[in-house]
Amino acid sequence: MKCSNNNNVAGIGGTDRCCTAQSGCDWDGTLRNVVTEPIFVQKMYDAALFNLQALKTAQGQVFEPAIGCGTNIIRIADIRCRKFFNPDNISDPCNLKLNPITTLSGGQFVKKEDGSDYKVIGPDGTFSQRLVYTDTSFCDEFSDGGTPVFGTQNIEITGAVEIEIDLVVTTCNNDNESIITLSAVVEIAPKCNPLVLTNFFEICIPSVFDTAFLPRFTEFCNLSCDVRLATNSIPRDLCIDPRTGDLQVNLIISLCITCEKKITVPVQLCVLSTGFVQLSPEQGNICPTFPRLFPRQIDENSRVGGVGGEGGRRECGCNRSRSQSVEED
Numbered sequence: 477m478k479c480s481n482n483n484n485v486a487g488i489g490g491t492d493r494c495c496t497a498q499s500g501c502d503w504d505g506t507l508r509n510v511v512t513e514p515i516f517v518q519k520m521y522d523a524a525l526f527n528l529q530a531l532k533t534a535q536g537q538v539f540e541p542a543i544g545c546g547t548n549i550i551r552i553a554d555i556r557c558r559k560f561f562n563p564d565n566i567s568d569p570c571n572l573k574l575n576p577i578t579t580l581s582g583g584q585f586v587k588k589e590d591g592s593d594y595k596v597i598g599p600d601g602t603f604s605q606r607l608v609y610t611d612t613s614f615c616d617e618f619s620d621g622g623t624p625v626f627g628t629q630n631i632e633i634t635g636a637v638e639i640e641i642d643l644v645v646t647t648c649n650n651d652n653e654s655i656i657t658l659s660a661v662v663e664i665a666p667k668c669n670p671l672v673l674t675n676f677f678e679i680c681i682p683s684v685f686d687t688a689f690l691p692r693f694t695e696f697c698n699l700s701c702d703v704r705l706a707t708n709s710i711p712r713d714l715c716i717d718p719r720t721g722d723l724q725v726n727l728i729i730s731l732c733i734t735c736e737k738k739i740t741v742p743v744q745l746c747v748l749s750t751g752f753v754q755l756s757p758e759q760g761n762i763c764p765t766f767p768r769l770f771p772r773q774i775d776e777n778s779r780v781g782g783v784g785g786e787g788g789r790r791e792c793g794c795n796r797s798r799s800q801s802v803e804e805d
Contacts, residue, residue: 511751554641697735
């Protein structure tokens, strides 16, 4: 069997390299164990989604390893592109980064005393949200709705992408076809001269007066890339250097970007729940008991049988006043 026809890979190269996630949330399909739970979360008040695209050309891009001058390229089996990221250095200049720079018209971001934007922690656990302020008195009084704010966004793209190409080749000593994989890191733009995409948007702001919290603005983007030969011709776009045996390729890289902007506000919600998540440990039990990670559910429907106090409730020490504790001591 030829390597180029071997599509069913078993063992370590097959689907056993993947995994199935376990969330720990189970539901038997009935409402017997469903209860109401109060949660304090962020509500999305308004959002806008944008799709942006850009092209990057790479002429004479060298791929590694060298294939040698005696290699005959039959066809391209596959060509792939993905974002480059170095997990050992998050500040690596080659890491592909999207830096959205947004300015508002008709509103403003709340500033600190040094003039920088005041940021708060978002759902991602980082300081990714900015407080927004605008005069919402007109819409608060006459329409009981939101106030529109207009913005301009410039997205700076820096870093590199990683491209892999699968070639079906033959050699001078062997006429059998085989597949070899070459790779290259292609720079999209340096940090000193980023690739910039611009778009405009309108977003709705809730009242800044009739609330305990200012609305929050957050934005996040994701990028995918697609790559092809510049002219879709192997003789024109692929060249083997006769001195070094390096493969040089002419490429066109498509950058596909999705950006979303949100206005969020903190809210309290009552949700239906089947209880706390309970996972089963995978290790063998050597210890007789293990500590809990989260507190037990305690609400007005809880019952403690056989304990003194009205309605079977226990009077905990933390409910006593400080003066009572001092007198008893």
